[in-house]
Amino acid sequence: MSTETPRRTRFRLGAGKATRSRAVAGLTALLLPLAAMVGMASPAQAATSATATYLKKSDWGSGFEGQWTVKNTGTTALSSWTIEWDFPSGTGVGSAWDATVTSSGNHWTAKNLSWNGSVAPGASVSFGFNGTGSGSGSATGCKLNGASCDGGSVPGDNAPSAPGTPTASSITDTSAKLSWSAATDDHGIKNYDVLRDGAVVATVTGTTYTNTGLTAGTDYSYTVQARDTADQTGPASGAVKVHTTGGGGTDPGPGTGDKVNLGYFTDWGVYGRNYHVKNMDTSGSAAKITHINYAFGNVQGGKCTIGDSYADYDMAYTADKSVDGVADTWDQPLRGSFNQLRKLKAKYPHIKVLWSFGGWTWSGGFGQAAQNPAAFADSCYKLVEDPRWADVFDGIDIDWEYPNACGLTCDTSGPAALKSITSALRTKFGSNNLVTAAITADGSAGGKIDVADYAGAAQSLNWYNVMTYDFFGAWDAKGPTAPHSPLTPYTGIPKAGFSSSEAIAKLKAQGVPASKLLLGIGFYGRGWTGVTQDAPGGTATGAAPGTYEAGIEDYKVLKNSCPTTGTIAGTAYAHCGTNWWSYDTPATIGTKMAWAKNQGLGGAFFWEFSGDTSNGELVSAMNNGLK
Template identity: 75%
Template structure:
């Protein structure tokens, strides 16, 4: 691999100025809206127990056609103080809360729950407190409850909601199904039926105490809860959750189809997790590497907290179509990944650390591999997002060699690192690494014991791209991701086949090697020669950096004019670019299968077209 950085595999883009102020601005705007005159105050009276002498009334403060502002007022009508309050109501399908203030608002299906903030729960006799929210849809609330009682303060015998059903148990677990059972809920007027939720989504309603779920994915984790409904159509609390993992393992013959999602893509690129859904990509991949976490002070650290878990997503940007609230426990890319996994439960997500820019910290961290692994485990398994990640990817560029910085930890450093991480992360978490593709004599592959480390990992992401680029400003022009050598290639050992063959010859199983492909091109300007090997005057102009451009742009601005070494090149005016196309990726996937490799991965998703041309070619090419 070239000694010049692959800027794409570690590019850092900071949050735009003022990004962290946007949330507060929205809050202030929402609070200001509360001074609008109240309209159509409606007291919602539904049957409920007389547990509290209090009332809750609803008003629509404003309506702007495609959305509205709602407001609840809670009044203590009794003679004793109230320490906390909870308001529950139903919205019809299509009406939702998108943001809220002065209360914690959540939902299960169409049932919404607002709980008092610590500073707003106490109500003296006669006191009133309010909270508000923005919403979409035209429906009005119904079936209102205040602390389990009627929102109008009335009492009707037999109004108690049902209790929670017993925690579900599982049996007959197969690769694609499971049978669930639970003990009955109780209710003073009788239980009508039960709703069964899988990973928070209602999948079945039954009058019985069992449910056989089918159509699941093998070797996949699912979470089930059950909720009772009484004859007055009141919903009780959810049961405790029960975790089920379907049987089976991933077919060894199936291929991994993975790609990197870069946290900084949410800024200038305006590329979000939702794009993986709308482009059709999510249905065609098996794994996502989330890039990057940093390595600092001997530990794994968060790379960009704003993009990772603070950024508030609007409904139109969100995978589930629901806007983040300003005070929800997890936002940003992490929450969007969670939502994507709910929709596509076959996808596994790995948290990737390092990259070109942040590899310098590995040397210090490897002074104590055990402590390093412990720090990374604690970060990946942070309770706020532990369910999001299925493992860790270590992107050290490069152990015992030079990248942006140079390391002299010795050949055994990579093996020692992987051994420590496997010991800490255990057998059920994925452990992978992105590694060099420099197969030249005495090159980077020869510098580290990748074969010795292979026993501890699930697979290697071999970075078989960026072999050549405009960091050699005068040329010669050459494809950055050649599959094979060709006459006149600028350097021996700088091609994908050479790298894969060298790693296999060193004793690494082919099934633990993934071929890397780029969803971008590298290019020069001042070029007169159509075919590779020409001279240049410098890097071609790119949208984000000189000499670099996404495939989705190049396919239109500089269409391919030829192929060499298994990849495409293009000459347009005085510019010369090289990049993979659906056609060359189809050929590369055939090669992956012929070599019995584990699959392929892409850097990075944002370079593909809005309809996922490149991912589609990969998916189709890796079919049995």
């Protein structure tokens, strides 16, 4: 059994996302309270043979990620290292890896672990930490093994600033020219490292570089970092995306003649579900989808923030679970699912990845975001375009459940709030990035579609993921039993307006183009127990048992444990013993895809990959149906 527990008590009408918590991942080094002062290194170790450089790698408002790098600039090996520094009041270290970190007030001390104390001449070693507080102040008073961190006898050699974000020009099938504004440094700039997709491809003395030998019709991401005369590197610049010409391909999506086939990948799925990015490859699904929504980033304090830093970019992958069969190393700049997605995109260049923010549990922060949409959009852009993973993501998805209506919490931002936020996102992300939103499928009179300006917001979006599932479920413990994803209304349906066709029709009537609407499919079923009637409309005593949560179960389980016994409104249902389930099958998905094409929709999407079989039969059904 999994240790997953629900992050919410129930689903309601298009919430559709099992945003579950998971066991907290262990850290590679523990942050301990100061029990005793760390012994200082000997004067011999504190010679002018090493430097220590601090870098704030990212900042999400309420916290940040910091990194220290020790570089041996001498001719003999270091046997150990200890770094001391001061942070401003209110700023500290919350968790650390690859070092033991202690504190006394605002003074912090980091000491090597048993395996990374030795640093050969010319080599470097780094450790990182998640900081608490605003992180706006820099580290001061730095000492390395008791001496100045700049390798001299007194402080005074700061790391370079970040260069300007590069601009790209003269793009051909196989090359691109990059230009950037110079960085600054108190002792002068020596040269610049040019990074492509996170790896250094050149070191140049000027502020331009032409990268050759590229592949036609391929996406690349470039950043630049400066080196000073002491060989200290500063923070990376912003990222610029380059798409080389040729290759014969264009981005799939509404308006291009191709249908979108998008799936959600959940960050928590790597824990109890043991579903990783590699599974999208081995199942055959990666070759059949066009887009991935990575769920979820959080929304806090009116800003986009990290959802699960360990799963997202820190979890180390062994060779057997890695997309390309190569294990992560302790010192590589990006790990976790983000790095695996990078590898998946390298293998399947047609795939675009969006970072989805919000969801049922984390939608409560959108109300504050709507008070200052420009600031919200700016925070999202900085996070999605962080130089460490800018090449992984091709845009952003907003999953607000629900604007000016109630989900887990109730929002009163007003009908125009969604339009204000999506407009700000489009302005910030520009025309080269995808901006999408997951929205309600409540087609009832006076329901959730009626209380927000979905037509106005659509003007800034590539498409809507219309959550046409979870219309009915065992939150109504006594029933009546009903399909959770009916395509059309039917005689005896428990509530008028709760069907896919009615939701799509209402959105079209409001003014949303059909090509900007994707039909939603659930890769799971919803069920009741205590049911004696086979046909829909029966009474029940409660939720049917499920692997992770009562009342919900993956398709891959239900297809064998409770095979279908009938179909209603385009969705299958099953009655086995006293349990009653409804779920989509390859056959019903085929029917729904044909309907979506007939309606002129932009395609379809599903929640979520891990509910499918190991050979991806539901993804295949969607792909075949959309052709």
